[in-house]
Amino acid sequence: MKKWLSTLMLIALLAIMNACTTQKKEFGKMSDTIKIIAYNVEFAKATTPAAVALHLKPENPDIICFSEVPNGAWTALVGKQLGMDYCYVGKVASANHGKKYPDKTGKFSGKFKAILSRTPLTGTHEKLLQGTGWSPVSAVFARTTINDKPLLIGSLHIPSGVKDPLNSCSAHLAKLMTTCDDSRIIITGDYNDRANSAPMQPLYRQGFKNSWLTTNYKLKNEKTWDAKSEKDAGVIDHILYRGTLKAIDTGIIKSDTPPADHYAIFTTFLLN
Numbered sequence: 001m002k003k004w005l006s007t008l009m010l011i012a013l014l015a016i017m018n019a020c021t022t023q024k025k026e027f028g029k030m031s032d033t034i035k036i037i038a039y040n041v042e043f044a045k046a047t048t049p050a051a052v053a054l055h056l057k058p059e060n061p062d063i064i065c066f067s068e069v070p071n072g073a074w075t076a077l078v079g080k081q082l083g084m085d086y087c088y089v090g091k092v093a094s095a096n097h098g099k100k101y102p103d104k105t106g107k108f109s110g111k112f113k114a115i116l117s118r119t120p121l122t123g124t125h126e127k128l129l130q131g132t133g134w135s136p137v138s139a140v141f142a143r144t145t146i147n148d149k150p151l152l153i154g155s156l157h158i159p160s161g162v163k164d165p166l167n168s169c170s171a172h173l174a175k176l177m178t179t180c181d182d183s184r185i186i187i188t189g190d191y192n193d194r195a196n197s198a199p200m201q202p203l204y205r206q207g208f209k210n211s212w213l214t215t216n217y218k219l220k221n222e223k224t225w226d227a228k229s230e231k232d233a234g235v236i237d238h239i240l241y242r243g244t245l246k247a248i249d250t251g252i253i254k255s256d257t258p259p260a261d262h263y264a265i266f267t268t269f270l271l272n
Contacts, residue, residue: 032271033248034146037061038188038239040068040157040225040262043111044103047259049074053081055259059266063144064116065155065188068094068260070108079116088124089114092138094157113140113155113189120144127176131169133159139173139187149271152180154187161192161199174202177242184243184271190262191238195219200238208240211247211267224265227258237265244272 037056041047056064056078064084069075075087094111102109115121121142129137139156161168170191177185187208193199195212204210212219212235219235226233241247246269253264 032147032149033268034062034151034271035060035266035268036153036186036188036239037064037253037264037266038155038190038237039064039066039264040190040237040260041066041070042260042262043068043097043101043109044070044074044105044260045101046104048104049077050081051259053078055255056253056264057082059253059264061266062118062146063153065153066114066116067155067157067189068111069114070103071098071110071112072108074103074108075114075116082116084116084118086117086119086121086144087114088121088140088142090126090138090140092126092128092136094137095134096136111157113138113157115140115142115153115155117142117144117153119146129156129158129169129176130172131159132161132164132167133169137169139189143182146271150182150184151271152182152185154185154189156187156189156191158190159192162197165198165201168199168202170199171202174206174208177203177206177208182243184241184245186239186241186245186269188237188239190225190236192236194234194236195238203240206242208242209247211239211241211250214247215250215267217250222252223263224252225262227254227261227263237262239265239267241267241269246270246272 097111123143158169223233224237249268
């Protein structure tokens with residue numbers, strides 16, 4: 001009887017140890033992934049930090065890249081609701097759209113770019129971009145580290161370059177990135193052009209990939225802006241990446257009552 005009980009206890013102990021080992025392996029696997037959201041919030045004219053946080057909370061993002069985001073503490077307030085403690089907000093308002101564009105609360109204003117993260121941000125900076133269309137134009141950048149793997153993140157808002165692709169802001173960005181030797185780069189935002197358009201090609205020639213294309217997402221009849229109408233506005237928000245990254249999932253975060261005129265988009269990456 002005692003021998004039989006001892007055998008059962010040994011089997012149970014081995015089962016528990018195996019379960020713990022499996023859990024650690026799964027956790028280790030998941031910790032090498034990162035979920036990025038890109039969201040043009042239309043200077044939050046019809047929404048609040050709390051509403052945006054509630055909208056994005058089910059996605060459990062690691063990093064949120066905002067465009068047309070109000071200045072000041074607006075991004076940090078979203079982060080407070082989501083447990084994301086690190087943020088960087090640029091100082092260049094798209095097309096000089098500043099104080100005349102107040103948010104719904106009346107406390108913040110403007111169309112800036114920002115990065116919100118669960119992990120610390122370093123090397124924060126903003127780059128001016130030159131090209132056809134409205135100005136000024138900029139992109140904000142920051143570095144973070146996931147499981148000892150460094151990552152450069154960028155968030156931008158640029159005008160369409162279809163009228164002169166070679167002199168577009170996206171072409172200028174591609175030129176700037178020729179001197180960037182970071183091993184993992186993700187640049188998200190409102191590019192105002194479609195995935196296969198001519199202005200996007202200079203970035204692709206610099207080795208950047210578009211997560212819509214690499215995950216074979218069906219873009220036909222989809223849109224990421226003019227979310228509150230039935231117009232077929234197309235997909236103009238993108239998450240581009242280069243280096244030792246693999247896009248494993250991407251999509252549009254839709255809602256019957258979207259907080260802004262754009263839908264948020266996401267990509268989950270495997271960090272190699």
